[in-house]
Amino acid sequence: MLLLAALAALGLWWWLRKRRKRIPAPWLGVGGTLVGTVLAAKGMPVVGALLVAASGLWLRYGASLLGKATPAQPPAASGPPTLDRAEAAELLGVSPDADPATIHAAYRRLMARNHPDAGGTAGLAARINAARDLLLKSKDS
Secondary structure: OHHHHHHHHHHHHHHHHHHOOOOOHHHHHHHHHHHHHHHHHOOOHHHHHHHHHHHHHHHHHHHHHOOOOOOOOOOOOOOOOOOOHHHHHHHHOOOOOOOHHHHHHHHHHHHHHHOHHHOOOHHHHHHHHHHHHHHHHHHHO
16 A cells, blocks of 8 residues: 555656646645545554654745745845944054055955854954955055
8 A cells, every 4th residue: 555655656746747847835745644644544553644744844844945935034234344443453453554465464364264164254254344445445545
């Protein structure tokens, strides 16, 4: 009986792929629940219970597994971090009147350790970028 159900499911999957139609994710969970209930009633309670449990999980998490879940709202962008010249110099570890080469060297050293890809946080990397931009911009003007 279980082998027959597996073959029927495989045949249905093949037929639907051939037709290029997609079954909405909730219907897979509903169908699995019905098949699990029938299996439990027909004398296979363990297999039926497992199928019902798996179908329940599919109904709850199936859309996110397929990548169709609605994304959570991202936090509101607060804009670039605001720093004054003294804070920027302190963050980079340079004097407020440092030359551009010193600023670039300090920036490279800090970003090598604090870049998000190297284990740092995006917030700290944004502050380091803002500090570098502020110090270099004030040197240009």
